[in-house]
Amino acid sequence: MDKKVLLLSALLSALALSLMGYKVRFAGYSLVPRPSGDTWSVELQLRFVGEKKRAAVRANLPLSNPHQVIFDTRNHSRQLRFYFRQSDQGGENILGVWSGSAKEVQVAIYRFSVRTRPFLVDPPPEDTTSRYPEEVARWLRESREVPFRDPTIQELVAEIVPHQKNKVAVVRALYNFVYNEIAFTPSKDQMDALIALDQKKANSRGKARLFCALCRAARIPCRIIGGLILNEGETDDLHLWSEVYLGGSWVPICPTRGYFGKVPKNYLILRAGGEPIFEGIGTKSFSYLFTITRQPETLLQLYTGDSSPPNGLLRYVSLFSLPVKTQIFFRILLLIPVGALIVAIFRNVIGVPSFGIFTPILIALAFRDTGLAWGVFFLSVVVFLGILSRYFLDRLQLLLVPRLSFLLSVVVLILLGLSLSGGEIGVAEAASVALFPIVIMTTVIERFSITLVEEGARAALIKTFWTIIIALAGYGVMSIQWLQLFLFAFPEAILVVMALLLMVGRYTGYRVSDLIRFRPLAIP
Amino acid sequence: MGLIQKLRTLGICGINRRNAALIFPHNPRKFFPRVDDKLLTKEIALHFHVPVPELYGVIRFHHELGRLEQTLAPYPRFVIKPARGAQGKGILLVTGNSNGSYLQTDGQRFTLRELKYYVSGILSGLYSLGGQVDQALIEALIEADPVFQKVSYGGVPDIRIIVYKGVPVMSMVRLPTRESRGKANLHQGAVGMGVHMATGMSTYGVYKNRPIEYHPDTGQRLAGIQIPFWEQILTMAAHALEMTGLGYVGVDLVLDRDRGPLLLELNARPGLSIQIANRAGLLPRLEALDRLGLEGKSPTERVRLVQDLLGSF
Numbered sequence: 001m002d003k004k005v006l007l008l009s010a011l012l013s014a015l016a017l018s019l020m021g022y023k024v025r026f027a028g029y030s031l032v033p034r035p036s037g038d039t040w041s042v043e044l045q046l047r048f049v050g051e052k053k054r055a056a057v058r059a060n061l062p063l064s065n066p067h068q069v070i071f072d073t074r075n076h077s078r079q080l081r082f083y084f085r086q087s088d089q090g091g092e093n094i095l096g097v098w099s100g101s102a103k104e105v106q107v108a109i110y111r112f113s114v115r116t117r118p119f120l121v122d123p124p125p126e127d128t129t130s131r132y133p134e135e136v137a138r139w140l141r142e143s144r145e146v147p148f149r150d151p152t153i154q155e156l157v158a159e160i161v162p163h164q165k166n167k168v169a170v171v172r173a174l175y176n177f178v179y180n181e182i183a184f185t186p187s188k189d190q191m192d193a194l195i196a197l198d199q200k201k202a203n204s205r206g207k208a209r210l211f212c213a214l215c216r217a218a219r220i221p222c223r224i225i226g227g228l229i230l231n232e233g234e235t236d237d238l239h240l241w242s243e244v245y246l247g248g249s250w251v252p253i254c255p256t257r258g259y260f261g262k263v264p265k266n267y268l269i270l271r272a273g274g275e276p277i278f279e280g281i282g283t284k285s286f287s288y289l290f291t292i293t294r295q296p297e298t299l300l301q302l303y304t305g306d307s308s309p310p311n312g313l314l315r316y317v318s319l320f321s322l323p324v325k326t327q328i329f330f331r332i333l334l335l336i337p338v339g340a341l342i343v344a345i346f347r348n349v350i351g352v353p354s355f356g357i358f359t360p361i362l363i364a365l366a367f368r369d370t371g372l373a374w375g376v377f378f379l380s381v382v383v384f385l386g387i388l389s390r391y392f393l394d395r396l397q398l399l400l401v402p403r404l405s406f407l408l409s410v411v412v413l414i415l416l417g418l419s420l421s422g423g424e425i426g427v428a429e430a431a432s433v434a435l436f437p438i439v440i441m442t443t444v445i446e447r448f449s450i451t452l453v454e455e456g457a458r459a460a461l462i463k464t465f466w467t468i469i470i471a472l473a474g475y476g477v478m479s480i481q482w483l484q485l486f487l488f489a490f491p492e493a494i495l496v497v498m499a500l501l502l503m504v505g506r507y508t509g510y511r512v513s514d515l516i517r518f519r520p521l522a523i524p
Numbered sequence: 525m526g527l528i529q530k531l532r533t534l535g536i537c538g539i540n541r542r543n544a545a546l547i548f549p550h551n552p553r554k555f556f557p558r559v560d561d562k563l564l565t566k567e568i569a570l571h572f573h574v575p576v577p578e579l580y581g582v583i584r585f586h587h588e589l590g591r592l593e594q595t596l597a598p599y600p601r602f603v604i605k606p607a608r609g610a611q612g613k614g615i616l617l618v619t620g621n622s623n624g625s626y627l628q629t630d631g632q633r634f635t636l637r638e639l640k641y642y643v644s645g646i647l648s649g650l651y652s653l654g655g656q657v658d659q660a661l662i663e664a665l666i667e668a669d670p671v672f673q674k675v676s677y678g679g680v681p682d683i684r685i686i687v688y689k690g691v692p693v694m695s696m697v698r699l700p701t702r703e704s705r706g707k708a709n710l711h712q713g714a715v716g717m718g719v720h721m722a723t724g725m726s727t728y729g730v731y732k733n734r735p736i737e738y739h740p741d742t743g744q745r746l747a748g749i750q751i752p753f754w755e756q757i758l759t760m761a762a763h764a765l766e767m768t769g770l771g772y773v774g775v776d777l778v779l780d781r782d783r784g785p786l787l788l789e790l791n792a793r794p795g796l797s798i799q800i801a802n803r804a805g806l807l808p809r810l811e812a813l814d815r816l817g818l819e820g821k822s823p824t825e826r827v828r829l830v831q832d833l834l835g836s837f
């Protein structure tokens with residue numbers, strides 16, 4: 001291969017790699033996207049009807065702590081008065097209160113975003129404390145939900161941990177009991193410790209209350225944590241677990257799902273304490289619903305782990321500083337050179353024919369708009385029309401250009417018809433035929449018709465086939481999420497694509513089509 | 525793969541190599557109209573005293589179609605072809621005219637109206653490279669020399685010669701078949717017949733990319749046919765360098781029964797199937813010529829080179 005070309009290719013690649021290297025080494029970029037998914041968007045919807053003129057609902061709303069960061073909170077409740085209140089139980093919780101005249105159904109929506117981390121607190125090997133500070137000691141007292149003085153509970157504790165001084169061992173034993181001996185049932189009933197014990201099965205509320213009762217009966221401070229397990233979807237199912245005071249800190253324990261000393265990062269804490277998370281005051285009916293979605297990480301965070309814009313030189317050359325709509329546009333644009341490389345390989349190394357040079361890539365881009373199935377369907381309809389037109393319009397003996405224009409008009413009408421009928425039968429993709437794919441399809445039909453007349457049906461169909469193959473290959477590559485994001489974070493990688501194109505451009509070796517064609521000569 | 529090695533040893537030239545190493549360096553774009561526009565080719569040929577088929581007329585504009593019947597009247601047999609057509613597209617061969625109905629060589633009949641429609645298609649650029657507007661040439665229909673009669677079916681066979689830096693290096697005869705409907709076009713199913721450069725004797729055959737020994741329609745043996753006027757043919761081909769300024773060009777000639785060899789057209793991007801017809805690669809011959817100095821040699825001198833150098837090819 002030509003020396004000049006090799007040198008230029010090497011230069012381009014070196015430039016690209018050095019830019020990438022700089023970003024990775026000095027600006028904290030990572031070559032592989034960091035795992036995303038610990039940022040959530042949560043929407044809490046409250047509905048209630050009041051019994052009398054005025055009613056209110058109270059809800060424990062999440063606060064930031066080392067395990068979760070709450071941000072971007074918003075409240076929508078047009079006819080209601082909304083305010084925050086310190087929870088009675090202590091400074092750790094906060095209540096949102098919505099109140100108003102409530103003869104009709106009232107709806108309030110509270111939205112927030114949360115970034116969570118797994119919550120790990122390793123318990124010490126042993127703990128023999130017997131005196132606790134006041135704010136901790138309150139979690140030793142009896143309450144309605146935690147009836148630890150009940151004889152059944154007391155007997156059970158004595159049975160499980162007869163003479164244990166080490167509180168850590170005690171807690172472990174009690175945890176094992178509640179986790180293993182009490183079965184889980186997803187019922188929504190208000191269970192308490194005694195019912196759980198009696199029935200040998202409970203929901204998370206029952207298990208948490210039982211565990212707490214057992215711990216307090218063993219003179220270990222324990223409190224119930226009320227919260228939500230974050231999963232995409234809608235739910236009104238709260239989750240309750242516990243925290244036990246060991247070795248000077250609160251250790252999280254979930255006897256429902258089996259976590260000791262930690263809870264996973266999708267556990268969201270709504271309140272620490274014993275009162276109900278939701279409460280209606282003067283309400284006839286009251287319901288709540290959580291809608292949870294993952295918040296897409298911004299591209300920047302995926303690659304830099306940081307949402308602040310890059311500083312220094314990078315600020316000027318980084319695409320992350322562009323407005324979001326432009327970013328989306330460029331994500332696609334950056335794929336085009338890759339698509340062109342694919343076309344070049346298919347044409348010059350494999351040696352297949354196609355309509356035009358960039359037509360397959362434009363078709364691939366159109367497929368992104370229409371979806372693959374609909375895109376191929378449209379293309380087939382267009383090609384089929386081209387063949388039909390040959391037989392019908394030929395009889396009319398129209399001049400070439402008006403004939404094609406007539407055909408284009410027919411295509412537009414057909415697409416209109418498909419779009420309308422798509423709307424009728426509820427196929428969203430069919431109904432939303434955008435301009436760009438139509439333009440591309442009409443280009444294809446023009447080329448197809450001309451090839452049909454000039455080279456015959458066989459050549460036209462062969463070219464159509466390979467054009468679709470190349471378009472599919474291009475579509476496949478362009479759909480690789482990782483590639484889109486990688487090129488966006490490292491647009492200098494396009495230089496490498498260009499280097500490859502230079503090399504393909506000087507490739508004078510045999511094409512696969514040559515090998516097939518000249519094969520008979522190699523045989524004797 | 526072993527296949528690649530074998531083809532390399534044979535010196536087979538692939539498309540990429542042809543485009544990069546032959547066409548690109550040796551064929552300046554500015555000279556392409558000389559070969560793409562058949563009208564221009566004819567003028568240049570006449571300037572160099574290279575015989576061509578007789579030109580009956582040219583149709584340039586749609587409004588001339590009104591007089592098409594009168595224009596064609598003096599000639600019972602003629603050929604209509606696009607001036608800028610490629611790969612033999614758009615050529616119409618008419619052998620007779622009865623009651624306003626024109627008979628083609630493949631048996632089809634055109635009414636005057638259909639003929640006008642056809643010609644207007646040519647003018648609109650339907651068959652031209654890149655779809656540009658075009659002119660229609662009306663030429664004399666060639667009466668083929670009987671030498672190839674036994675190995676062709678209908679139509680007129682032609683002789684393709686690849687000329688490198690003015691030296692004819694490889695040649696094949698293209699023989700029409702029933703499948704090609706009288707067209708001497710390999711893509712459309714004609715037979716390619718390799719030729720020994722020094723002697724003008726036919727060697728092997730290729731049909732639809734496969735080697736053959738006998739013509740598919742007539743069943744006659746393809747090897748061993750001596751092409752008449754071979755030295756004259758080589759000389760005409762050698763002039764291609766001076767005529768076109770292109771260093772790698774395909775010359776298409778036809779043997780007319782009465783007038784002998786005539787230049788039909790020139791091609792700036794000659795195909796590579798000629799290698800299959802000759803069961804040999806182009807590259808060894810081209811490399812042999814590269815080792816010599818070809819500057820300042822006249823066409824006649826270059827023809828002698830063919831016999832000396834390529835006697836073994």
